[in-house]
Amino acid sequence: MRFFQKKMVIPALIVAFLFFLPLFFKGEYYLNMLCTLFLYVILSQSWNILGGYTGQINVGQAAFFGIGALVTRLLWTSGIPFVPALLGGGLSSVILSLLIGIPALRLRGHYFAIGTLSVAWIALITIENIFPGVTFLPGKYVATYSLLPRYYAFLIILLSAVIVISLAVHSRMGLAMESIRDDEEAAQAAGVNIFKYKVIAFAISSFFAGLAGGGFSFFHVSYYWSMPFALMWCFEPILITFIGGVGTIWGPIIGSLCYVALKESFALTMGEINVLIFGAVFIFIILFFPKGIIGIPEKIREHLTKRMGTNVGRDVLGKSQP
């Protein structure tokens, strides 16, 4: 318990800092950046519970993100208060995930990935046909637009995502998910209801992806209806999670921080070449630190232990020889 309390000190301080930040700091650009950062954290956390903890590679996150954005925007602009509209967006994603998950989660490995990617494509084409235009916030909303409610909305969704996913993965359910990821047959043989836990993980993942989409629709004054369904929303959470560290709570947070901050500084200072540099950084991380940035200290420790161990061996050998 004391260990748990100790572990909570840093996150609690970070949360307190983020909550009070806008009271002392009014820079709209930085608040904007933080909103974007929070959006990526939520989306990558939502991908991580299914992909990182349960081992089901979902390449169709855009469909769930998009449906959340669509439903939230429709409900909110029709006069329903934002919070119920947002929950409606999250729930619509869960419903979609159940409709898709029940047949798709019987697929394994690459087949599941291809299946989810197909869902994202179908969703994109369907939305492009049904909603070909642009959604604008009504004039009264534009006149009173403020970043502060957006900032807190994103922050609250992010905290809920981190807390719920953290509790889930540190519970009995989390053990079941990890066992499915590590060896599906062994988990089944040990009596784990693999289908049930996959569906639960998919539902949680989709719920938060839907909430992230709702946040997106709250944040933007205008956008093409199809924009939240774009395939970039499928790949970016995967990229971020792999950069940060897959299958960890901190991974998506650190990954998003690097992705948003690095990309921003590269894009603003290096011009067109930033894509090349960022690509090189990404390849470097994947090649040399497959556990992501979060795995770097462990990698260094391992490396040092190995070197020290080799040296110790040499000394022993040296002494044993006359």
Add this chain to the structure above:
Amino acid sequence: MKKRKFWSLAGGICFSFLFVFVSITFDFAYGAPETIKVGASVSLTGRFAAGGVDVADGYKMAVKHINEDGGIYVKEFGKKIPLEVIIYDDESDPNKTVTRLEKLYSLDKVVAYLGGFSSAMNTAGLAMGEKNKVPWVGVTIAAESVFSQGFKYTFAPCMFSFMEVTAFFDAFDSLPKDKRPKKIANFQLQSDWGIECGKYLKKYGAERGYEIALVQKYAKSTSDFSSLIMAAKTAGCDAVFSVPTPPQSMTLIKQMKELAYAPAATCFIRGPDLSNYWEVMGENANYIITCGEWTADMKYPGNKKLVDAYQEKKPGKIIGMQVGCGYGALQILADAIERAGSLDRKAIRDALTKTDFTTVRGHVTFDERGIGQVPYSLCQWQNGKLEVVINPDYTTAPVLLAPAWDKR
């Protein structure tokens, strides 16, 4: 004695005037900023980079030429102030467009925004202009519906859907009566722009005596057009109108050739207007009609200077249409700042509403929605060159009807 008194008084008055004049001048000069900052979020990387780089080049050229003349005269400060354009890459991501424009507003303190390349980015961008009350002058946006939201700070000196369709029928009217296409197929892209064009095709077609014989819808992600093409071929359509995405404009032509469908007129407003279209498509691009918002041949004032400067900077590169559009947008903004006589954003916005100015792409005014009234212009690929075939001020070639594929 009296004389001495007079000269003392006269000297005192002159000194007082001089003092007041110097004080005022010093005060004005002291308050003037070093540069007039305007900002743009443009796709320099990602899927819209091809057009984005051209837009950015247009801005840079315009700034260079304006600053060579000392900058923009601002009455409030009583002098010319150099212009500075801050361009950030939005990586073809509308989220980044919002972030970049927010940075330009809150940190860089720009007095006006300039648009980016694609509609998706511009839609996010113009809303930022309205939210922050910063005048936004767009470059590539054609959907009229976007400008029906009652926004006050957004301006687009571009050809909109109704102008494109009008110019399309003007092209047919320029032909002898017996040679005009009779049955038109509308391959309708499912976007606000595509749907709007469909609406105007139907309306103006009926008014001007052309039959829209077929409407076939497709999505932005469609890559197989064989069913549309076969339907048009079966219906005997001798003209096709569409606003495909640039990759789709290439796929469509290839598939039309494969299926031996050769309408007398093919008008793709978007895609063939890109500078590299001929390089990619070769002879297959011949006879295709496209948007003609700006070409290097245009005789409007300042255009030759732009083209010469571009060719000096990028020798051998074909100058893209968006270079001229970007250049023209900045000319309009500079003119508005000068007329506003102030760097106040609302004053610049008010001056923009009264724009009546000839740019490198022709004469521009704005209606009450911020939609630019620009010359309706269409081009046609004729032996590797984009010829201006429809324009109220001049043309460089007549409209040509396409023969069968094996005779091109």
